[in-house]
Amino acid sequence: MSKRIDVENLNVYYGDFLAVENINMAIEPRSVTAFIGPSGCGKSTFLRTLNRMHEVLPGARVEGKVLLDGEDLYGKGVDPVAVRTHVGMVFQRPNPFPTMSIRENVLAGVKLNNKKISRTDADDLVEKSLRGANLWNEVKDRLDKPGAGLSGGQQQRLCIARTIAVKPEVILMDEPCSALDPISTLAVEDLINELKEEFTVVIVTHNMQQAARVSDKTAFFNIAGTGKPGKLIEYAPTQEIFNNPSEKATEDYVSGRFG
Amino acid sequence: MSVVATRPSRLTSGQTPKWLVPVIALVAVILGAAIAALIGFSVGLWAIFAFLLFVIAGPIVIGMIEGSRKGKDAFARFLVYGSFLLALIPLVSVLYVVIAKGVPGLSGNLLLTSMNGVTGVHDNAAAKGTEPILGGIYHAIIGTLETTILATLISVPVGLLTAIYLVEYGRGGILSRAITFFVDVMTGIPSIVAGLFAASFFAWAFKDPSMRMGFVAAVALSVLMIPTVVRNAEEMLRIVPNELREASYALGVRKWRTITKVVIPTAISGIASGVTLAIARVIGETAPILVTAGFATAINWNAFSGWMATLPTYIYYQIMTPTSPTAAAVSETRAWAAALVLIVIVMLLNLIARVVAKIFAPKTGR
Numbered sequence: 001m002s003k004r005i006d007v008e009n010l011n012v013y014y015g016d017f018l019a020v021e022n023i024n025m026a027i028e029p030r031s032v033t034a035f036i037g038p039s040g041c042g043k044s045t046f047l048r049t050l051n052r053m054h055e056v057l058p059g060a061r062v063e064g065k066v067l068l069d070g071e072d073l074y075g076k077g078v079d080p081v082a083v084r085t086h087v088g089m090v091f092q093r094p095n096p097f098p099t100m101s102i103r104e105n106v107l108a109g110v111k112l113n114n115k116k117i118s119r120t121d122a123d124d125l126v127e128k129s130l131r132g133a134n135l136w137n138e139v140k141d142r143l144d145k146p147g148a149g150l151s152g153g154q155q156q157r158l159c160i161a162r163t164i165a166v167k168p169e170v171i172l173m174d175e176p177c178s179a180l181d182p183i184s185t186l187a188v189e190d191l192i193n194e195l196k197e198e199f200t201v202v203i204v205t206h207n208m209q210q211a212a213r214v215s216d217k218t219a220f221f222n223i224a225g226t227g228k229p230g231k232l233i234e235y236a237p238t239q240e241i242f243n244n245p246s247e248k249a250t251e252d253y254v255s256g257r258f259g
Numbered sequence: 260m261s262v263v264a265t266r267p268s269r270l271t272s273g274q275t276p277k278w279l280v281p282v283i284a285l286v287a288v289i290l291g292a293a294i295a296a297l298i299g300f301s302v303g304l305w306a307i308f309a310f311l312l313f314v315i316a317g318p319i320v321i322g323m324i325e326g327s328r329k330g331k332d333a334f335a336r337f338l339v340y341g342s343f344l345l346a347l348i349p350l351v352s353v354l355y356v357v358i359a360k361g362v363p364g365l366s367g368n369l370l371l372t373s374m375n376g377v378t379g380v381h382d383n384a385a386a387k388g389t390e391p392i393l394g395g396i397y398h399a400i401i402g403t404l405e406t407t408i409l410a411t412l413i414s415v416p417v418g419l420l421t422a423i424y425l426v427e428y429g430r431g432g433i434l435s436r437a438i439t440f441f442v443d444v445m446t447g448i449p450s451i452v453a454g455l456f457a458a459s460f461f462a463w464a465f466k467d468p469s470m471r472m473g474f475v476a477a478v479a480l481s482v483l484m485i486p487t488v489v490r491n492a493e494e495m496l497r498i499v500p501n502e503l504r505e506a507s508y509a510l511g512v513r514k515w516r517t518i519t520k521v522v523i524p525t526a527i528s529g530i531a532s533g534v535t536l537a538i539a540r541v542i543g544e545t546a547p548i549l550v551t552a553g554f555a556t557a558i559n560w561n562a563f564s565g566w567m568a569t570l571p572t573y574i575y576y577q578i579m580t581p582t583s584p585t586a587a588a589v590s591e592t593r594a595w596a597a598a599l600v601l602i603v604i605v606m607l608l609n610l611i612a613r614v615v616a617k618i619f620a621p622k623t624g625r
Binding site: 085 | 430500502503504505506507508509510511512513516517520521524525619
């Protein structure tokens with residue numbers, strides 16, 4: 001269920017503006033990879049190229065290759081919609097569908113695609129996904145209540161449950177805890193640790209302690225100045241990035257001496 | 260210590276006594292009546308003078324006691340409340356007159372019969388009191404409902420799909436800017452022009468210059484409805500957060516499924532109330548109905564053949580050409596009752612839309 005990602009010579013553009021330049025990276029299956037770096041350095045942009053979500057924005061395009069177990073996501077005839085069923089995504093702000101109940105939110109990936117699913121299979125999938133997102137015990141008695149009525153941390157875990165319900169191979173998380181309190185953050189971090197048993201997880205975070213706690217490998221991105229493209233400065237095991245970085249810029253950033 | 264306690268606080272200023280504002284209002288009302296009487300008394304003049312006096316005198320008095328900032332604050336506050344009350348006057352008076360004049364004409368007979376066979380003879384007898392008022396608005400209610408429903412059936416799909424194109428696919432290209440421009444132009448079309456368009460279009464298409472039927476009227480009304488529906492639906496779709504679309508895409512859901520299953524359900528309550536407003540706008544149209552559906556006194560269920568009456572044209576004819584010229588009051592009674600029924604229908608539509616909106620609205624309860 002878990003796949004590796006290889007990125008080769010990737011450039012991301014918004015119209016004529018080169019946002020991210022020449023990224024090469026290999027992400028191992030069943031691992032957690034954290035992207036850190038200052039705001040505007042292209043972490044989120046790069047993350048969104050991994051499931052072709054950046055194309056939703058007008059004028060965004062990509063040069064280079066993103067290989068999911070050897071298959072190029074940007075190859076000829078590749079359907080971005082199919083890509084997204086293999087590479088799921090959790091966003092910065094929890095965004096459960098406001099018109100749907102908790103149960104419907106979990107089943108959204110199945111139901112919105114009009115796939116037929118029997119009542120018992122649906123019940124199993126809801127329970128399995130919610131258990132997978134550590135949310136089952138909190139919501140099992142109110143599955144038919146609206147998803148928007150949960151607390152922020154619960155909503156974010158509901159969004160994770162919704163993502164794992166479509167059984168992706170990779171889960172991308174774009175600052176999933178930045179809108180959450182420390183206790184909810186802890187719940188999500190524990191969850192990330194469990195998710196890597198089954199999925200390849202890539203997480204963007206501004207919280208360096210979080211990167212240090214949850215990730216196996218860390219990538220540090222930086223930007224030379226406004227209007228310049230973001231670049232991958234260093235990509236190494238997390239211990240190395242935080243204790244013994246090989247680049248001066250990485251050391252400055254992780255020790256807070258940046259800028 | 261006692262020195263500190265007795266020193267006046269710099270944080271307080273003079274306070275207007277509680278009775279002052281009502282007294283100023285009362286004086287303004289009395290003086291307003293006096294000034295209005297000098298010119299020639301009418302309720303409207305009285306209201307305007309009282310309003311002006313209150314808005315000017317109230318803030319000056321408060322400003323003298325509490326300071327100029329409080330005075331300006333009172334001026335803005337009185338202006339807002341006063342404008343609201345002034346705006347309510349026409350609404351309340353219309354409602355009052357229609358209810359007062361319409362209720363006496365209401366009867367089962369009025370609601371359940373047409374004007375077929377009702378002549379001046381009957382009306383003259385009714386005016387003398389020897390016969391009850393015969394004739395009713397049944398045929399006009401049918402006509403109003405049929406033309407409006409047909410117009411809605413045409414306008415809502417066209418308008419909604421246009422709005423979806425503008426918001427989800429257009430991305431500010433030439434076509435979407437052109438559509439926006441022409442929709443704006445359409446909003447300003449006088450209703451009689453829409454009626455003439457529908458009439459001449461059908462006359463040309465079917466080679467029949469006197470083609471009049473409910474469906475032609477529905478087309479004319481939909482010309483008036485479509486721009487309203489497009490504009491409103493566009494606004495409603497735009498305020499659906501992009502995050503929801505992205506969340507749906509990230510689950511591997513196709514764009515059109517995202518639109519039909521996520522975007523539209525989220526916006527449906529706003530769209531529904533917009534459609535009701537559009538209906539309310541066209542249900543009272545008279546001129547385009549006259550040139551497209553003609554006028555009838557008998558029941559016609561078929562919107563695709565034969566002339567049809569609607570409530571506005573019924574009211575128009577009852578007032579302008581009373582059934583009995585010597586007993587016009589009888590026709591007037593029927594016209595006022597028809598007006599009341601029209602208002603009730605619009606209010607019912609409004610209520611239905613609110614219920615629909617409530618049912619579909621995003622759920623936020625815990």
